[in-house]
Amino acid sequence: MEETEWNDMVENYPRNTQMVKFLTLIDLRENGKRFKDLAKGLSEMKITTHTLCMMRRRKQVISSIPDDILDSVPTDEILDNISTQIGKMVFQLGIELGLSIADLENIDKCNCDLTAQSKEVLFTWRRDRLVRPTIRVLEQALVNSRKGARCLEEVVNNVDPKTLRAVETVTDRIRDNADRMIQNIQISQILDHMMTHLVISVDDRCEIEHYPRQDDQNKALLDIVIKRREPAYSVFVDGLRNYGYEDIANDLKCDTQDISPITALVSAENEGLSDWNVPLYKVRLQKNYLKIITDIQHDSIVDHLITSDVVSVDDGKKIESGKTPQEKNRNLMNILLHKDERGFNEFLKALRKDSIYADLADQIEKTEVTRTDMANLHKCLK
Template sequence: MNALYDWKKSTQFATFKQIHYSLKEEDIDIHKLCQISRENQKVLDQQRDVLLLRPSESNIKQLPNHIGNQTYQLGIELGFKVVDMQHIAMNHVTNLRGQTEEVLNIWRRRPEATFEVLVKALHRIELSSVLSYMTYEVELEGKFKERIIQDINISQTLDHMMSQLVISSDDRRRIEQHAGQDDQNEALLEVINKRGGHIYTVFVDALRTSGYTDLADEFKCDSQEESSCEALEQPPSKGLSEWTVPVYRVRLQKNYSNIIDCINHEKIVDHLISRDILTIADSQMINACPAQIQKNRKLMDILLHGSEKGYNEFLNSLQEDSVHTELADEIENTPVSSRDLSTMQGCYK
């Protein structure tokens, strides 16, 4: 490959005729040239609609263990320029696996990246045997990632998922630390793909609740429904005291959407400052949020990272306001089951 590249660079009028002549002189089958323009017509094992999807990282994570010293050829077949492959090789001088991982990760983000392109490239370099290490599960990332990243505003979606206990306040912080909406959406998808199971079902419900009905309908597929059913199996039988997630935190989260939609933060914050739960700096941080619901979300974030004393004083502040007495009773009397604790504890694994 490098010899041909060097020859092309050093020759002003490089032609196939010259290659044809050289092959003939060296008694090499000249029909190898036919492979340059002939499409691979081998019957592929997967259905056409699957082959046209973009592979996810998990679909191809085993391939770098089996490509060996043919990464260079694979990169060329996948459309990399020779100079790009030289740079990648220099980045991983003694690490062939690292070279392969970088090639596949860069290629996977290109518009033309599909299972079909990768399968045909592996056939052309006579590495079809490694296809057994590739999986074709249609994940959220592979089928819907681009649309979700580009199309949705996830604030309401996160509210719903918080109330269903499938993401924690720590998860939300990690997601919202990204400045751009696209980056936040991508961070959420990483959490969903990592955990799988019941979180898929909740995410679909959250999309529908947030007004993304068409996207929620498209998202449904058999494999996801099966994983959801598995996640809904009865959790291990434990008493409430045996779980490490505090019960008060579960009660707050189960009422998350209701709380941020109903409360006005000002009297609550004043009460919590007077009880040494919040500081003036906390109050300033809350008030810096532009909209009421965002102020309420910031207050909830502080409470969910705080102590049970903060939770109790929050309930006291609601009880003192006749408008919110019913909400305080609803939070305090929210049932907490082993399944709730199991679901929420899964956020911290």
């Protein structure tokens, strides 16, 4: 290696000696150097060559993890949990998983935190489907990088293989149809449907719609559906079917009953779930999302909310910025779902001022909140 190349590496990675060592070894390999050349250099520096012996001996894992789990693709949760335990071995693991040097350098530059780097390495590996990214492959890579497999064994100890298979099915269905959905669907009404069924939050919707381009919005929605799994997936498929994309819905349809357990429909108040960080009034409001944005004329309601100091004049302008009555009502709901319970109560008062909306106010106030409702919305807020 030329001295200038060495100086460039040291300058580019002043706080990452692991990366400097790693790139040095890559340079040796690319310049045709062999183990004996490396051994000679280590000996001249009075550094033991025992590590080279370890590198040449690849240890085949004798796993305690069941085969049906080993042959599955790891979920986000598994990768998230593993990423906190990799530490300084992150780039060795990346090489064992087959990431390119460019990928690893980019990950190093974009993330200073070791856990963030580990997570990016793992998720980059899983996205590359040239080799099926199974838990078996990950386990072998952990052993080869001298991290060991114990951390993985602990993470997957209580994982249900049926859940892993179902998640993989959902992910594959979405990936197989991703281009069609990204390019061809309009998601505004689908988001209304998903809001009403509590599988996305108002913040999710804002995050999706902050992208100016439709294809980027669609990508963001698909990412959420993949991450949330059930019931988000089934609600999304139903939304496609309801709003003109039946052919795509049919291609996505699959048996997802094993993805997550169905929670009994028990009153949240009776189960003590009102202590969760999802206020009941917000659940009631969001469960009526579609009816509210479809049925109400917002003008007098907004006037009441401004008079009651629930929303500001600037909020009123944001509401009015919508191009259609439904868009204006969506803006109103976006604001209300960020307000406290007084805002909810004043909204009901505003509805009851007009006899046309009195029944709607009663319906919202008496909306049953189940254990499942709380669990679904709580999942969105994690």
